[in-house]
Amino acid sequence: MNDTLTSDVIGRRVDVNGEHATVRFYGVIPPVAGPWLGVEWDNPERGKHDGRHEGTVYFTCRHPTGGSFIRPNKVNFGVDFLTALKHRYVLGDEAAEVGKGHTVTVGNKPVETVGFDSIIKQQSQLSKLQDVSLRSCAVNCAGDRGGIAAACPNIRNLDLSKNLLSLWDDVTDIADQLRHLEVLNLSENKLRFPPGAASPAGTFSALKVLVLSRTGITWAEVLRCAAGWPVLEELYLAANDIAILERPTDVLQTVKLLDLSSNQSIDENQLFLIAYLPRLEQLILSDVGLSSLHFPDTEIGCKTSMFTSLQYLVVNDNQISQWSFINELDKLESLQALSCLRNPLTAGSRADSTRQFIIARVAQLQVLNKCQILPEERRGAELDYRKAFGGEWRKAGGHQDPDQNRPSAEFRAAHPRYQSLCLSTIWCT
Secondary structure (H helix, E strand, O other): OOOOHHHHHHOOOOEEEEEEEEEEEEEEOOOOOEEEEEEEEEHHHHHOOOOEOEEEEEEOOOOOEEEEEEEHHHHHHOOOHHHHHHHHOOOHHHHHHOOEEEEEEEEEEEEEEEHHHHHHHHHHHHOOOEEEOOOOOEEEEOOOHHHHHHHHHOOOOEEEOOOOOOEHHHHHHHHHHOOOEEEOOOOOOOOOOHHHHOOOOOOOOOOOEEOOOOOOHHHHHHHHHHHOOOOOOOOOOOOOOOOOOOOOOOOOOOOOEEEOOOOOOOOHHHHHOOOOOOOOOEOOOOOOOOOOOOOOOOOOOOOOOOOOOOOOOEEOOOOOOOHHHHHHHOOOOOOEEOOOOOOOOOOOHHHHHHHHHHHHHHHOOOOEEOEEHHHHHHHHHHHHHHHHHHHHHHHOOOOOOOOOOOOOHHHHHOOOHHHHHHHHHOOOO
16 A cells, blocks of 8 residues: 555545544655654544644644544545445345356356356346435445446435445546435545535535534635535534635525524524525524524514524523523414424423413414423413513503503513513403
């Protein structure tokens, strides 16, 4: 291997005893003879330094202990797609067929073939595959041009997560040979994306679900690649340190589910940039550090023009501590389901009353934290909510007589639905 490595190895992904890393340096490190690889580990605790050795900087790392020097013969650069596929999906007992002689007639002459039936069986087996998982199989490229299309053209669901793919071009080389591909999981591949057109037209013409979590993709790269995803419905972008800096125009218009979990740079102002995706029905915002939300285009009691198709919102593991966040959700025209677990607002011993108050504050909610809200529960929640804040409402100027009912602006801002709940019933304490 040492004789074949060149400077092109820089940026390649490698596996070292199950740990993944990216090659940042290739060369000699005096006074020790022979070539070395300088790698940056995905897990920085695996390394020993930041790319320096005896005062010389050979490469740089994002973490002070993210780097190591390793001999080339200690790393695995991976295999091509078909090699990994055959290793996982070709039956082991077919190997026993290799070596067995079979006689066929070619022209007028008998010819002995070795493993002929086995080869036919392998080809038939691969061509029937539709759902394929090659997770952690060290796949690093497509392999010979046209080989995938010839061997397994019917794959529709493909898991390539946690492999050694390093370039988006490698992904497109694979996908371009799978014209029926509908689901593609590329999570945990550290990918580099080209600055120009991201993929040939038609490469992802059937793709509906794409997982790019933990790939290092930026929002600008998402928008650039999205032009090649004309029918995409689900896009997973978790844990990429994404900041949404640009509104999608003419791309992502078919997306129904968007997962932005664990991107700590996202705030409410960035969310407004994706608020007009016309078909967005599910938005996952777990663990993004979100604490506040306010739709600036509408007043209390009105519906916002943002996220008009949004039906399911997930905001678990955030910093939501104020009821004003929940109040704003009532402005969403289509919201039916909410998951709001492990937030300061919902933590502690008052979980039951918190659930009741969320139900009361969001009129159209049908599912909360994956539990259906039955009509009886809603009636009870709204009644308890009216009781809990009835005294405060009266002190603020509220009255059962509509002619005398003038609660303060502060109360209406804190309890936007309270007025309608009281007016919808004859009795109110």
